[in-house]
Amino acid sequence: MRSPAAKTSLGLLADPEVEKLSASLERESVALMRADVALDGVRFDVGLASYLLASERRGHELEQVAAAELDVSLLSRESLSNPRRGVHLPLDELAPEQVSAYAGSHAGAVFALHDTLAPRLAEGPLAELYRDMELPLARVLVEMELLGVRIDLPRFERMSEEVRGELSELVERAHELAGGSFNVGSPRQLETILFDQMQLPVLKKTKTSRSTSHDVLTDLLLHPEVPEPARQLIEVVLEHRSLAKLEGTYLSALPKLVDAGTGRLRTRYNQAVAATGRLSSSDPNLQNIPIRSELGRRVRAAFVPEPGWKMLAADYSQVELRVLAHLSHDAALVDAYTRGADVHAQTATALFGVDEADVSREQRGAAKTVNFAVIYGQSEFALSRNLRIPRREARRYIQTFFERYEGVARFMDEVVEQARTRGYAETLFGRRRVIPDLRTKNRNLRAAAERVARNTPIQGTAADILKRAMVTVANELKGQGLSARMLLTVHDELVFEFPPEEQQALEALVEAAMAGAAELSVPLAVNLGVGESWGEAH
DNA sequence: GGACTCACG
DNA sequence: ACGTACGTGAGTCCC
Incomplete structure (x- = not known):
């Protein structure tokens, strides 16, 4: 790419007096800058506006926002040519009438969406978030996306080779232990071997099968009646899964994505x-x-x-716990962070009745899990599973937590009540997330919505x-x-x-x-x- | 393309 | 009696 000074600008876009509207600053900027064109002076971004106004909605592309806000379906890029599925003809190879219909409907949608979205972002916290946070951030993200990050290719290659070697050894051992060849990476085939052939107990089912998830497999290892060959097979499978994941997702995948020109790896920040x-x-x-x-x-x-x-x-x-301290005004939590204390250790002293100096690694670890469980609104059942402790023990932990941090207990109730009244949860800076299910009669849906209402202000404020x-x-x-x-x-x-x-x-x-x-x-x-x-x- | 599994904060 | 932690993205299997 040429230096910034040498970058061309589109005349229309360069005029600071013109209101520039954009479907998505981030997307368009990256596309244009790769063509050495600087997009400048953007005044409105449909995607970001839609996101701030309805963050719970999935999809803020122009087509999706037009459908949701204007109830119109835009001409799709595919419908223009579609000689073969997935292949787009370049615009300059299409009939001008087709291009103008397509481009016109999209440009028209941007104007229409500006007229419906902009007034709703004219003032208040959302307007401020839009103007001072999201719009400036879009620029920053564009630069990060264009730049990418360098990776050490020979090093990736060496690790990948090493791991592929270990994987084939694990496959061989798995086949020996199972008494026959099978695809170690197939949950379906593993299911047959563990639960039909080896007759292991079924601890958890999925919608369509008997689960072989990591949790289930490690639980099986804790069951004394599981015979030795099965234990060995499970251990081999766990090791294989872990390595196969890293090999497939990172070691072999990332080097293929490196830009040959710059030697750097680029991602997209959505x-x-x-x-x-x-x-x-x-x-x-x-x-x-x-x-x-x-x-x-x-x-x-x-x-x-x-x-x-x-x-x-x-x-x-620990940004989320600090945010929780701030939002809840909880005296013990605020005090701990003000003193610079170790909050996980402090929770451990409450849970296990020991002095902070005597907290063991395990106790601190358990307390950390409890602290996070609270942020997510976890149930005693889930906590007991995670810590592999009895339910009543988990219940005692949660109770003790809320006795120690009374302000957090109050905050959790208030924040759900407020979300139910208003219909949305909100962050410290006023970002909103609509949560419709807080009023549903379905208990599970409602409980899930309440966890969202408790978690969103914390996670969202940290974001x-x-x-x-x-x-x-x-x-x-x-x-x-x-x-x-x-x-x-x-x-x-x-x-x-x-x-x-x-x-x-x-x-x-x-x-x-x-x-x-x-x-x-x-x-x-x-x-x-x-x-x-x-x-x-x- | 759905289901499952698993990588991260 | 049931289901059970928030938020993501991606690879693989298999229909």
Whole structure:
């Protein structure tokens, strides 16, 4: 790509006096910039407007918004030519009448949608979110998408080969243990072997089959009556699944997606998908790169900076619990974060009646699970499953939690009640999510809706905070004239690459932007890490 | 294309 | 009696 100064502009779009309307700034910007055309002066984005006004709706593409808001179906790109399924003729190979009908209906829809959506975003918190958060963020995301991230291809290749070798050994062992050949990657075939051939107990069913999920398999290992050959087979299958997942999803897949020209891997950040306000990543999804397993961490270590540069990873410490502290005004939680205490350990002292200094690793781990269970509104049943403890024990944990954190208990009730009254849940910054099922007579649906009502303000506020930080960081990078670049965003984390001499400035800038992204009643703590790769920066 | 499974926060 | 954690995206199997 040429330098920004050399970029062409579309005359129409360059005139600052003209109101520019866009179906999707992010999508169109990326497409145009790849053609070396800068899109500028956008005043309205249909996709973002629709998302803010109806985040619970799935699909904010122009066609979908037109259907929902105007009740019209636009001409689809496919309907124009469709010589073969999935093949689009370029516009310049189509009849002009076809192109004008297609382009005209879409352009007309953008104007019509502007007229119906813009007034609803004229004032209030949604208007502010639109103007100060989502629209500026779209620009930032475009830049991140165009830039991509460098990966160490030879390293991926070596790991992939290594893992393929281990996989074929596991397949061989699985076949021996099962007494015959089968596809280890097929849940259906595994089902037959475990539950018909080996007669193992069925612990859980899915809609159509007997489940062989990770949970079921590890549960079976805990059952003393499961015979030794079956145990070995289960262990081999679990290992195979874990490696096959990493091999198929990352090790062999990502190198194929690297841009030959730049040697970098690009993703898409979807700004109008998640109902809570979070971003999502796709094609490929870089928000689920492994970290929990050993091999997983090695995958992250193959995400590398420009030669001679370094990487910075910055993540919020327990941002959702801090948001919960702020929203609930819970005295114990606010106090703990103000003191800089270890909240998981504090919960453990309540649950297990020990002094904070005597909390064991296991107790802290269990307390952490309980803390998160509360954020998600988990039932005692689910908690008992997760911690593999009796239900009454799980009930005691949840009860004890709410006795220790009374303000959280009150908040959870109020937030559901408010959502039921208003019809929507809302974040600290006023982002809304309509939740229709709060009034349904179906108990399961209603319970699920209540969990959504409790979780959305927490998860959504955390998402708002990171988005604010991203906009500030991008502005500051530009303002301070740094060459450092923001590469990735993973819900509570930002990843950068930078030349070594900028380390101090970058760390200060990122820390300040992230910690200062919201004024909560507790501090927002940020962990920074620097290294030769994303993995090392953690 | 649905179902299942599993990777992340 | 039932079902049971929030939010995502993607690979594979199999109809």
